Amino acid sequence: MTALLSIRDLSVRYRRDGVEVAALKGVSLEITAGERLAIIGESGSGKSTLALAVAGLLVGSAKIDGTVEWKIPKSQTPHSFAPPSVLPDISPTRGEISSLAAGSPPATLEVAESGDGRAISPLEGEMSGRTEGGATERRSSAIGKTQQQPLLGRDIGFVFQDPSSSLDPVMPIGKQIAEVTRTHLGLTWREAYAKAQTLLDRVRLPNPEAALHAYPHQLSGGQKQRVAIAAAIAAAPRLLIADEATSALDTIVQAEIVALIRRLVAEDGMTLLFISHDIALAATLAERIAVLRRGELVEIGETRQIIDAPRHAYTRALLDAHLGLDAAPLLARQGASA
Numbered sequence: 001m002t003a004l005l006s007i008r009d010l011s012v013r014y015r016r017d018g019v020e021v022a023a024l025k026g027v028s029l030e031i032t033a034g035e036r037l038a039i040i041g042e043s044g045s046g047k048s049t050l051a052l053a054v055a056g057l058l059v060g061s062a063k064i065d066g067t068v069e070w071k072i073p074k075s076q077t078p079h080s081f082a083p084p085s086v087l088p089d090i091s092p093t094r095g096e097i098s099s100l101a102a103g104s105p106p107a108t109l110e111v112a113e114s115g116d117g118r119a120i121s122p123l124e125g126e127m128s129g130r131t132e133g134g135a136t137e138r139r140s141s142a143i144g145k146t147q148q149q150p151l152l153g154r155d156i157g158f159v160f161q162d163p164s165s166s167l168d169p170v171m172p173i174g175k176q177i178a179e180v181t182r183t184h185l186g187l188t189w190r191e192a193y194a195k196a197q198t199l200l201d202r203v204r205l206p207n208p209e210a211a212l213h214a215y216p217h218q219l220s221g222g223q224k225q226r227v228a229i230a231a232a233i234a235a236a237p238r239l240l241i242a243d244e245a246t247s248a249l250d251t252i253v254q255a256e257i258v259a260l261i262r263r264l265v266a267e268d269g270m271t272l273l274f275i276s277h278d279i280a281l282a283a284t285l286a287e288r289i290a291v292l293r294r295g296e297l298v299e300i301g302e303t304r305q306i307i308d309a310p311r312h313a314y315t316r317a318l319l320d321a322h323l324g325l326d327a328a329p330l331l332a333r334q335g336a337s338a
């Protein structure tokens with residue numbers, strides 16, 4: 001079992017209206033290459049903060065202590081110097097995507113690269129608009145002193161709760177996906193479109209060839225999330241982070257997207273970090289579950305152990321709350337496939 005990522009004593013504090021909020025308090029955990037790990041906890045427990053820290057997407061004003069260390073060599077590609085900000089799949093600033101579409105090459109963006117070769121910071125304001133918890137800007141923060149900072153979009157795919165915020169409303173979806181592989185894999189447009197069509201087929205969008213030319217508004221919420229997932233995995237990242245990726249969808253579509261994620265992760269051998277407030281949903285997908293409470297990691301273990309024999313009273317309370325609503329055995333759906 002090789003570690004993909006090692007998080008050591010990670011603390012994150014935000015400042016809002018002069019008040020400090022401790023979002024994470026000394027969290028340590030290891031993510032094993034190829035595993036499906038869920039992070040659960042109630043609203044405000046720090047789940048997204050952890051996901052953003054791993055992806056290097058925390059707001060610049062956040063105070064960070066501890067380290068997030070990428071343990072295996074990052075992918076080498078012709079474009080691996082590109083900053084996360086050029087990624088249509090995660091960049092929320094729509095104008096940015098449009099300007100790329102209009103032909104301004106990524107090189108015109110200020111690629112912030114530290115002396116030791118780490119990409120440390122996309123353009124400030126680049127991430128504005130993608131707000132959770134009141135952030136007005138988001139830029140990546142270098143955490144730790146490793147030479148192996150992963151590249152968002154290339155090494156890490158990120159799927160957010162609301163696909164509309166990660167898709168450009170005025171660009172055909174095929175082009176949005178093609179941009180990712182052009183940027184990160186150095187494909188020609190022709191190759192990139194062919195790959196985009198394959199990806200739309202892989203995420204089971206009906207009629208992928210025609211769908212290349214569709215705009216986001218022509219798709220349902222579930223279909224949009226399929227497109228966002230296609231963009232997130234386009235450059236074959238090692239780690240896929242899904243932050244409440246199914247929370248905005250109705251139960252049936254939610255189950256379909258969970259099944260889709262499960263299949264894609266298995267097919268590509270990706271490592272999955274699945275963020276959810278829903279312990280039952282997490283149990284259907286994850287091999288291990290980590291429980292956050294008020295910024296602290298209270299428990300981490302194999303899914304079955306967490307469900308059958310939780311060690312912490314808080315985990316038990318989460319389970320009880322869920323069982324009160326839904327008596328179906330939590331693990332009954334674990335074998336479901338896409």
Ligand SMILES: Nc1ncnc2c1ncn2[C@@H]1O[C@H](COP(=O)(O)OP(=O)(O)OP(=O)(O)O)[C@@H](O)[C@H]1O
Pocket residue numbers: 014015016021022023041042043044045046047048049050059132133134135136277
């Ligand atoms: N950019 C920010 N500025 C100030 N405070 C923030 C910011 N982002 C998050 N917080 C605060 O940090 C804490 C943890 O937030 P976080 O979004 O990580 O929790 P979460 O578990 O993802 O919650 P949810 O389930 O609601 O998404 C909360 O108290 C939140 O209000």
Ligand code: NI
Pocket residue numbers: 047048049132243244
């Ligand atoms: Ni969150």
